Amino acid sequence: MNGQVEPTRSRNGANLGHAHLLNQRVILEIVRLHGPISRVDIARLTALTNQTVFNIVEGLQQIGLIRDFGRRTAERGQPAKLFEINADAAFSVGLHLERDHITGVLVDFKGAIRSRTYRARHLETPDQALKQALDSFRELRQRHKRILGLGIALPGPMDFWNGKVIFSPNFPGWEQVKVQDYFTRRTDLPVVVDNDATAAAIGESWFGTGRAVNSFVYIYIGVGVGGGIIVDGRPYRGFRGGSGELGHLVMDKSKNAKLCGCGKRGCFEAYLSLTSLIQCLKEAGVRHRGLPDIVTMFIQENEVVMTWLKTAAAHLAEMIGNLMLLFDPEAIVVGGHLPGPLLASLIERCTKIIREKRGAETVRIPRILQGALQDEAAALGAAVLPMDDLIAPNYERITRGEHPSLLELWDGR
């Protein structure tokens, strides 16, 4: 070693106590993903002994995180007892701050949205927006007692570890805004802040399309475009927590490349975002009253909408080609605010382009899937952030002593 590089590489070892904490969380995750499920199947999927599974399932049931689902029918011998997640075990609040609105959701432990708030936001300063977001949180909080935490999703780029927005091309005036600090001071809950694409990717991984796959790249289409990376069921956030900023990768270097909100030309989001679709309609002088009108225009095969889709699909296909080279993901999940019919058409066109280009290499093409959570993906993902932070089987955090036993965590809730 030449001594010039400050070393950051280290590894924590695990002791028996760590193994127990990890196994609790692994079993809870398996019940969430595959429930209703029997103890024998949990043991098979986790490679744990029947005795370990029996003990942990009993503990999780006692504190109410999982519950009895009755017995499996039509089986020889004694039918196996089944277990599922208890939806009422805990609730979480998620807020999604966009340029012109704040969506808030109260989500149960099974990922169902139990309550919603929506505030149209015409406020210029971060302070005013945060105040409105706090009002949304308080409104939702009143509706339930057992709140595990608060998650907030914003357009990136983020300093995830310090919970602040570094700057935001789609949010004028937002520079170095300490969002986590603001909410931690005003609530008595764990607060997790992340960019909307990563939050939506985690939401899809817990409760949507991503449940079926271990590793995927999520492409979030909203006012801008973002990317969320899930590796083996865990978000990959990067060194500063700012990974996945796909929207500002330059796709078009030609002279007349489109101008992006960030000031550069030819960015991915200048071709794929809702902003770019609305801009195309504006330039062509096509009037509309929002997304439902645009869906009608799509059904009527409006020329401007079709041309936008064609260009967007070509850029998306190229981006997916690059992501395949970089990550070799199991799947690509595309979702966000783009209305369902347009999203489906975009994916179909893009898949066709990739197949035509790749030809014989078809086997190596990842599945391109449509996100299941649609326009609430970021708000629901925000609500999942504290759940993921506190109870996902995160080996590194357990060995650093940052995760208590679930029994301790639930004690007194």
Ligand SMILES: [Zn+2]
């Ligand atoms: Zn840009």
